[in-house]
Amino acid sequence: MPYFLIIALQGFCVYHAIKNRKDYYWFFVIIFLPVIGSIIYLLTQVFNKKDLDIAQDEIINIVNPSKKIKDLQKQLDFADTFQNRVNLADALFESGDYTNAIDEFETALNGSYSNNFGVIKKLIKAYSEIEDYNKVIFYAEKIDAKPDFNGSKSQFFYGLALEELGQSEKAEEQLRKIDQRYSNYAERYRLAQFFIEKGKHGSAKEILSEIISESQHMTKTNRVKYREVIKNTKKLLAES
Known part of the structure; x- marks a missing residue:
């Protein structure tokens, strides 16, 4: 490990130990066993068991994504609750198994949960992924009167579905509502493409000009997150 990293690691551990009034022997461990001592301190005093369990679960899910699905299926078999079924559906969706995710989401929509806004939003996205535009429209129109629908990704998928089924005027009406400043960058870029396709x-x-202007005021995190969108926006503006 580079020397400056060792010093930085020791410095953090010493600062943490002082701030949290740890026993004096930790200072000897950190100082006289620079790397090993600092790592032991981090694992035992900084990260709690819950943090380590979460990190371990995330690593396992990346290496073996099917394990998470199997575990959630066992939880559902043990207790058939709304939340357990939605958790399983979420995992199936994340793995790209949209058809089975849809089955679980729709099963969850029964009884008092038949109009659950969160699950219906997930269904709209899932049906959009498999290009079943009639279903996208069906579910979107179940929640389009909700205040949270306006300007949402669900409304965006709704607009695209209407366009795919030849309802361009209704599509434009819905898509225009996602044009909200300092948000929805990818969706607004697609809206600009829509207007170009329509000759507008x-x-x-x-x-496109608004997106570029807003990008000048983004945080560093958002500049990285939306780098491709901004790049494509500049290119499309130059071409249009």
Whole structure:
């Protein structure tokens, strides 16, 4: 390990030990066993068991994603509850198994949960993934009166589904509502493409210019997150 990293690690551990009034022997462990002592301190005094369990679970899920699904299926078999079924459906969706995820989401929508907003939003996204646009529209129209629907990704999927089924005017009406400043960058970029396809270059340029302007005020994290969107926005604006 590079020397400066060892010093930084020791410094953090000493600072943490002082701040949290740890027993004096930890200072000897950290100072006289620089690498091993600092690692032992981090594992036993900084990270709690819950943190380590979460990290371990995440690693296992990456290496063996089917294990998470099997474990959640066992939980559901043991206790057939709404939340257990939704958890399983979420895991199936994350793995790309949209068809089975849809089956579980729809099964969850029964009784008092038949109009659950969160599950219906997930169904809209899942049906969009498998390009079943009639179902996207069906579920979107069950929640389109909700205040949280306006400007949401669900509304975006709804608009795209309407366009795919030849309902361009209704599609534009829905898609325009996702054009909200300092948010929905990828969706607004797609809206600009929609306008270009319809020959409405002025509307497209306005949206693209706004995205570029807003990108100047993004945090570093968001600049990284939306780097491709910004890059594509600049390219599309130059071409349009």
